[in-house]
Amino acid sequence: MRSLLPLSLLLPLLASCAGAPPREATPRPEWSIVIHGGAGTIPRDAPAGEADAHRRSLAAALELGSEILARGGTSLDAVEAVVRLLEDDPLFNAGKGAVFHAEGGHELDASIMDGEDLSCGAVAAVRTVRHPITLARRVMEETAHVLLVGDGAEKFADTQEVERVENSWFDTEHRREQWLERKREAEGASASDPAHRFGTVGAVALDRGGHLAAATSTGGLTNKRFGRVGDSPIIGAGTYADDRTCAVSSTGTGEEFIRFGVARSISARMAYGGEDLETAARAVVEGDLAPDDGGIIAVDAQGRGVWVFTTAGMYRAAADSHGRREIRIWGEEE
Amino acid sequence: MRSLLPLSLLLPLLASCAGAPPREATPRPEWSIVIHGGAGTIPRDAPAGEADAHRRSLAAALELGSEILARGGTSLDAVEAVVRLLEDDPLFNAGKGAVFHAEGGHELDASIMDGEDLSCGAVAAVRTVRHPITLARRVMEETAHVLLVGDGAEKFADTQEVERVENSWFDTEHRREQWLERKREAEGASASDPAHRFGTVGAVALDRGGHLAAATSTGGLTNKRFGRVGDSPIIGAGTYADDRTCAVSSTGTGEEFIRFGVARSISARMAYGGEDLETAARAVVEGDLAPDDGGIIAVDAQGRGVWVFTTAGMYRAAADSHGRREIRIWGEEE
Numbered sequence: 001m002r003s004l005l006p007l008s009l010l011l012p013l014l015a016s017c018a019g020a021p022p023r024e025a026t027p028r029p030e031w032s033i034v035i036h037g038g039a040g041t042i043p044r045d046a047p048a049g050e051a052d053a054h055r056r057s058l059a060a061a062l063e064l065g066s067e068i069l070a071r072g073g074t075s076l077d078a079v080e081a082v083v084r085l086l087e088d089d090p091l092f093n094a095g096k097g098a099v100f101h102a103e104g105g106h107e108l109d110a111s112i113m114d115g116e117d118l119s120c121g122a123v124a125a126v127r128t129v130r131h132p133i134t135l136a137r138r139v140m141e142e143t144a145h146v147l148l149v150g151d152g153a154e155k156f157a158d159t160q161e162v163e164r165v166e167n168s169w170f171d172t173e174h175r176r177e178q179w180l181e182r183k184r185e186a187e188g189a190s191a192s193d194p195a196h197r198f199g200t201v202g203a204v205a206l207d208r209g210g211h212l213a214a215a216t217s218t219g220g221l222t223n224k225r226f227g228r229v230g231d232s233p234i235i236g237a238g239t240y241a242d243d244r245t246c247a248v249s250s251t252g253t254g255e256e257f258i259r260f261g262v263a264r265s266i267s268a269r270m271a272y273g274g275e276d277l278e279t280a281a282r283a284v285v286e287g288d289l290a291p292d293d294g295g296i297i298a299v300d301a302q303g304r305g306v307w308v309f310t311t312a313g314m315y316r317a318a319a320d321s322h323g324r325r326e327i328r329i330w331g332e333e334e
Numbered sequence: 335m336r337s338l339l340p341l342s343l344l345l346p347l348l349a350s351c352a353g354a355p356p357r358e359a360t361p362r363p364e365w366s367i368v369i370h371g372g373a374g375t376i377p378r379d380a381p382a383g384e385a386d387a388h389r390r391s392l393a394a395a396l397e398l399g400s401e402i403l404a405r406g407g408t409s410l411d412a413v414e415a416v417v418r419l420l421e422d423d424p425l426f427n428a429g430k431g432a433v434f435h436a437e438g439g440h441e442l443d444a445s446i447m448d449g450e451d452l453s454c455g456a457v458a459a460v461r462t463v464r465h466p467i468t469l470a471r472r473v474m475e476e477t478a479h480v481l482l483v484g485d486g487a488e489k490f491a492d493t494q495e496v497e498r499v500e501n502s503w504f505d506t507e508h509r510r511e512q513w514l515e516r517k518r519e520a521e522g523a524s525a526s527d528p529a530h531r532f533g534t535v536g537a538v539a540l541d542r543g544g545h546l547a548a549a550t551s552t553g554g555l556t557n558k559r560f561g562r563v564g565d566s567p568i569i570g571a572g573t574y575a576d577d578r579t580c581a582v583s584s585t586g587t588g589e590e591f592i593r594f595g596v597a598r599s600i601s602a603r604m605a606y607g608g609e610d611l612e613t614a615a616r617a618v619v620e621g622d623l624a625p626d627d628g629g630i631i632a633v634d635a636q637g638r639g640v641w642v643f644t645t646a647g648m649y650r651a652a653a654d655s656h657g658r659r660e661i662r663i664w665g666e667e668e
Contacts, residue, residue, distance in 0.1 A: 118593050118594070119593075120593055124483060124563075125483060125486075143560070144589065145560070145562045146588075146589045146593065147562070147563040147564075147568075147592065148560045148561050148562055148563070149458060149459060149484060149561040149563050150459065150483060150484040150485070151484070151561060152459075152561015152562065153560065153561055155560055155561075156559075156560040156561075225486065225489070225490075226477070226479070226482045226487065227482050227483040227484050227485060227486015227490075228479045228482055228486065229458075229481040229483055230481075234481075234568060234570075235571075235593065235595070236568075236570050236571065236598065237569075237570065240595075255479055255480045258480045258481065258569050258570070259453075259454055259480065259569065260452070261569070261574075261595060261602075264602075265598070265602060268595075268598075268599060268602035268603075268606055269602075272603050272606040272607035272609075273606035273607060275606075
């Protein structure tokens with residue numbers, strides 16, 4: 001042997017000569033998860049207890065998802081479980097705590113996608129299913145279809161063992177007041193008012209098997225009319241997952257997210273343009289979308305979890321097997 | 335002057351030296367249009383009159399669209415007018431002549447998109463609107479929304495001057511027999527049986543102003559249940575238009591077109607991967623999709639109109655200001 005240096009010491013030196021950090025410095029985490037509870041303008045002067053309550057809810061959801069992934073569960077199971085928990089949480093606009101539509105009831109949308117084989121399922125305008133994300137998963141696994149809406153989705157639920165509730169079960173006083181205030185205000189109510197599009201929930205994850213999954217669930221817009229469907233149940237807009245690129249869940253002004261096919265566009269930029277996840281996500285959220293339209297969470301096949309949003313804040317949290325654990329609300333938090 | 339050759343003679347020589355045909359040889363047509371009436375397995379032994387009738391219908395629609403574009407109308411007006419005509423045509427599975435769903439009625443889906451500003455509108459599961467494509471355009475132009483479904487879309491129609499009909503107005507004997515046969519057959523009825531997914535209609539066009547537009551309308555699947563929604567009303571799957579790339583309308587197994595975000599993927603390959611329209615369309619239809627899933631029509635910003643399909647046939651036609659005029663049914667026709 002002529003070399004006096006063992007190879008393991010030499011390699012990082014060579015890599016750093018090439019101007020790049022040694023690959024060994026950032027091995028792929030075994031699992032990774034990012035979750036969100038909506039993006040918008042969260043008043044800084046809101047009672048401190050409110051932010052704390054949101055942080056506690058995000059922490060519980062992050063814990064649940066991390067636990068599933070840590071013990072080798074699938075990313076699909078993790079994102080479904082996290083979204084079910086957030087659907088039951090009255091703080092968020094999904095399931096219990098969903099906003100009121102113009103007639104004073106609730107219509108819920110959800111979608112889920114498995115990055116391994118691109119299988120996906122979605123439901124829109126469901127009224128009596130406690131966990132719309134689970135019904136979306138049943139559409140994916142039990143039917144030849146991707147999207148079921150309204151009465152038809154309810155009839156499909158009748159054929160499945162999913163928990164049913166009265167529509168009024170989704171009521172919360174907070175959302176009723178928000179709705180009544182909204183009704184009083186106007187007519188002039190615009191779909192893009194950021195203060196009123198809060199609380200869509202979502203999760204994306206990479207599991208130990210190397211598979212990605214994404215899930216999104218929402219109650220839509222306060223005082224919405226006309227069977228309006230946003231991006232949450234639209235595969236490619238609100239939700240996308242492909243093991244070759246990334247998993248994405250969106251939240252914001254749904255119409256803009258449909259127009260630009262936000263979730264799928266991020267994947268397409270990576271697949272066709274060779275961009276990395278963060279570059280692709282920024283190009284879409286900060287480039288295609290307008291300021292204040294909303295944001296996304298995403299994780300790529302290397303377990304890099306990111307969030308990008310142009311609103312003042314986004315309820316969000318991330319964890320991975322390297323010990324990352326972040327829970328955030330506003331933009332400038334570190 | 336030292337040169338003995340006028341510049342206009344020299345330029346093509348220079349271009350051909352560079353190995354590329356001179357641009358002047360194929361100037362952009364002033365307008366271009368492609369239309370379709372669905373893709374699937376059309377029996378060669380069907381009564382000759384049947385193919386002739388379809389050709390006559392395609393010719394009339396092509397004529398109407400060409401006329402609008404030739405006199406300087408917008409691509410948006412052209413694709414809407416063509417789709418309205420095909421919706422009224424009992425031969426196709428859209429509007430009058432739509433297939434029957436499992437309960438014996440009709441639910442119609444449509445979407446439209448303007449490539450100039452990416453504005454778009456869509457409706458799903460409408461029951462009493464004679465021209466769903468026009469309701470989709472109203473969603474685009476008169477609301478802040480993109481997609482309205484079911485009862486809500488019907489209520490929105492109440493606020494608009496659009497022609498209404500009884501649901502039974504869409505009945506045709508042909509489709510009723512198809513439905514009854516389907517019901518007898520099974521249960522085992524699969525969403526992907528190509529013989530039964532015929533007749534979705536669509537149009538894409540480039541106008542003299544350089545703007546692209548796309549429109550798609552369908553009655554969905556024979557004997558469909560559970561409020562199933564396919565790709566036709568999903569912006570990015572069934573329909574997409576962006577002046578910077580192309581306009582696309584899809585037809586086939588809707589679930590697969592949603593999964594791969596077909597219309598938007600073609601645009602994304604052009605935008606992010608630098609592919610030309612035909613390369614991008616083939617990559618998606620022949621690469622991402624499975625054989626027999628269906629096909630697309632598309633036109634790019636240079637007025638190149640293409641179709642790509644993997645079924646035995648596709649009712650289709652194309653015309654442009656250079657005098658192109660093609661009407662085709664099967665795959666091998668020239």
